[in-house]
Amino acid sequence: MSRPEWAPYGVDLDRPNAARVYDYYLGGAHNFAVDRAMADQALADWPELPLIMRANRAFLRRAVRFLVDAGVRQFLDLGSGIPTAGNVHELARAATPDSRVVYVDIDPVAVAHSRAILGDDPCVVAAQADLRDPAAVLDLVRREGLLDLSQPVAVLLVAVLHFVPDGDDPGGIIAGYREAMAAGSYLAICHASADGQGDRAEKHRALYSRTPTPMTMRSREQIDALLKGFEPVPPGLVHMTLWRPDDGEDLPADPGNFPGYAAVALRR
Numbered sequence: 001m002s003r004p005e006w007a008p009y010g011v012d013l014d015r016p017n018a019a020r021v022y023d024y025y026l027g028g029a030h031n032f033a034v035d036r037a038m039a040d041q042a043l044a045d046w047p048e049l050p051l052i053m054r055a056n057r058a059f060l061r062r063a064v065r066f067l068v069d070a071g072v073r074q075f076l077d078l079g080s081g082i083p084t085a086g087n088v089h090e091l092a093r094a095a096t097p098d099s100r101v102v103y104v105d106i107d108p109v110a111v112a113h114s115r116a117i118l119g120d121d122p123c124v125v126a127a128q129a130d131l132r133d134p135a136a137v138l139d140l141v142r143r144e145g146l147l148d149l150s151q152p153v154a155v156l157l158v159a160v161l162h163f164v165p166d167g168d169d170p171g172g173i174i175a176g177y178r179e180a181m182a183a184g185s186y187l188a189i190c191h192a193s194a195d196g197q198g199d200r201a202e203k204h205r206a207l208y209s210r211t212p213t214p215m216t217m218r219s220r221e222q223i224d225a226l227l228k229g230f231e232p233v234p235p236g237l238v239h240m241t242l243w244r245p246d247d248g249e250d251l252p253a254d255p256g257n258f259p260g261y262a263a264v265a266l267r268r
């Protein structure tokens with residue numbers, strides 16, 4: 001396959017990639033044949049996946065609204081993905097124009113496309129970095145000078161911690177960010193879980209082992225442990241569709257069909 005114009009040089013066109021597979025589920029155009037083939041294989045076992053991805057994006061939107069209402073004006077979006085409608089900077093700035101956002105993703109396509117969308121916006125930065133190295137990411141944030149880490153910041157880890165294997169110590173990584181976050185900061189997470197999913201979770205995990213970011217689904221208890229040192233705001237760590245649904249929103253009859261847990265938690 002030849003490299004499309006929007007894909008940066010050096011991108012591996014022959015290996016599926018989590019950012020682009022997710023883009024495909026969400027109806028985006030920044031994915032390759034190899035990503036679509038993997039996604040179609042996953043969909044054969046789990047046709048609800050696009051709905052789950054949309055529910056994750058809906059959580060992200062509600063969380064950003066909550067954070068803006070709580071007075072947060074700075075966002076560090078780790079594993080931010082390929083921008084689709086309703087990005088963090090658009091949501092935050094619709095509510096308050098002085099919001100500043102740093103997007104970080106390990107995937108060059110996600111970063112290139114974010115930069116193309118952002119243009120020369122002085123209040124938003126997109127950087128390519130590995131969130132598993134908090135010292136390097138925080139260093140980058142300080143050098144960019146857009147966020148003031150002496151003031152509250154929202155660190156967003158939405159649909160990305162399941163790409164951090166246990167061996168990389170996700171709890172230690174989060175602690176690395178927590179130590180740099182001023183009192184009054186928040187952490188928002190949404191994390192895939194295999195709870196109640198039986199075989200198909202294992203098949204899903206096996207598919208992602210082909211990508212550069214293999215998947216580790218965790219139980220509610222394991223995800224809860226990642227919130228150590230933070231105080232979840234009500235309703236706590238819950239199935240993603242149950243985190244502060246909008247008034248009048250149709251809720252799924254069985255929230256367990258959306259197998260991921262979400263929380264927003266305060267750093268005191």
Ligand SMILES: C[S@@+](CC[C@H](N)C(=O)[O-])C[C@H]1O[C@@H](n2cnc3c(N)ncnc32)[C@H](O)[C@@H]1O
Nearest residue numbers: 019022079080081105106107130131158159163
């Ligand atoms: C499923 S997407 C989530 C995008 C966005 N946060 C959302 O919820 O809509 C996961 C993103 O995490 C990125 N990612 C995976 N591992 C990462 C890492 N170690 N550092 C930074 N980004 C990572 C992937 O490239 C992908 O863009």
